[in-house]
Amino acid sequence: MIQLQNVEKGYNGESVLRGVNLTVNDGEYVSVMGRSGSGKSTLLAILGGFLQPDGGSVTWDGEDVYAMSAERMARMRCNKIGFVFQSFRLVNTLTVRDNILLPGHLSNLPRRVVWDNIERHAHDLAIESSLDKYPDELSGGQCQRAAICRALCFNPCVLILDEPTGALDAANEKVVMALLKRVNEECGTTIVQVTHSNIVAANAHRILQMTDGAPV
Numbered sequence: 001m002i003q004l005q006n007v008e009k010g011y012n013g014e015s016v017l018r019g020v021n022l023t024v025n026d027g028e029y030v031s032v033m034g035r036s037g038s039g040k041s042t043l044l045a046i047l048g049g050f051l052q053p054d055g056g057s058v059t060w061d062g063e064d065v066y067a068m069s070a071e072r073m074a075r076m077r078c079n080k081i082g083f084v085f086q087s088f089r090l091v092n093t094l095t096v097r098d099n100i101l102l103p104g105h106l107s108n109l110p111r112r113v114v115w116d117n118i119e120r121h122a123h124d125l126a127i128e129s130s131l132d133k134y135p136d137e138l139s140g141g142q143c144q145r146a147a148i149c150r151a152l153c154f155n156p157c158v159l160i161l162d163e164p165t166g167a168l169d170a171a172n173e174k175v176v177m178a179l180l181k182r183v184n185e186e187c188g189t190t191i192v193q194v195t196h197s198n199i200v201a202a203n204a205h206r207i208l209q210m211t212d213g214a215p216v
């Protein structure tokens with residue numbers, strides 16, 4: 001379970017998130033919508049352990065995220081959390097496969113399972129031929145699917161996705177939506193996604209709207 005209590009965040013004295021209270025239960029699939037600049041990416045970064053809030057608390061299964069040691073955080077990130085950034089954040093000097101395998105030494109999974117996951121998810125996302133290419137040899141939509149593949153390959157308990165279909169055509173959007181639904185239903189993976197698309201939002205169980213600095 002992910003829990004945010006009274007979370008506050010601002011930049012340069014301007015408040016973005018105000019008194020955010022949010023609980024995401026295990027196995028839930030939640031969408032967050034809202035206008036550009038309303039704080040959706042800020043919210044995801046805070047609940048994914050990437051951005052310390054100015055106030056309030058963030059817990060994963062009762063453990064204070066921002067009190068963890070750097071090593072524990074790195075292990076949790078590899079084994080528990082899959083994160084797809086709005087800007088993908090693929091390392092340009094590594095192939096897609098090496099991008100995926102980068103935190104592999106921290107994984108609790110046998111190497112064989114991770115390799116099988118890479119092949120399976122790359123097949124589902126139709127990016128098999130992109131695995132041994134570098135990110136700047138790929139289209140935006142291929143990079144986006146590579147970032148989704150990377151987030152899935154260590155069997156995360158929680159997937160956090162920032163506009164995961166923003167660079168995709170309608171056919172690939174459907175593929176990604178079906179994959180997320182399947183991972184949620186068959187593996188019980190908790191999903192929090194941000195989207196501007198009503199169709200993609202409706203893939204989830206619950207839709208929240210950023211309103212006055214908080215998702216409601």
Ligand SMILES: Nc1ncnc2c1ncn2[C@@H]1O[C@H](COP(=O)(O)OP(=O)(O)OP(=O)(O)O)[C@@H](O)[C@H]1O
Pocket residue numbers: 011012016034035036037038039040041042043086
């Ligand atoms: N690192 C930063 N430094 C300063 N201001 C920032 C930073 N990151 C975000 N902001 C500001 O915080 C506000 C919320 O940004 P955020 O990226 O969370 O919005 P968003 O809802 O994800 O928008 P979009 O739909 O365009 O992705 C914006 O006004 C933005 O300019």
Ligand SMILES: [Mg+2]
Pocket residue numbers: 040041042086162
């Ligand atoms: Mg954003």
